[in-house]
Amino acid sequence: MTESVFEDEPICSAKGCTAPAEWALRWNNPRIHTEERRKTWLACDAHRAQLSDFLSARGFLREVEPFSPA
Structure with a gap:
């Protein structure tokens, strides 16, 4: 069996976008999340x-940062 890696x-x-991620939009809903979440x-x-x-x-928006995969 060959594995596809x-x-x-x-x-x-x-919705529907398949473009590579360039930005990380960090957010929370203050009514249900703690401030640091x-x-x-x-x-x-x-x-x-x-x-x-949106x-x-x-x-909800807290910060926007350039995205770099780990």
Whole structure:
């Protein structure tokens, strides 16, 4: 049996987007998460503003950082 070995490249969190992730949008919902808790959405350059605006409009966006896979 042959094994196919490949690394999944992290992609943008926008619905239907398969572009590589360039940005990490760190957020939390203050009504259900502690202040220090962070969730992460990944964004490509094309969707960074759209996803940031969505989170900001709800008061969830905490920081946006360049994404680098571990």
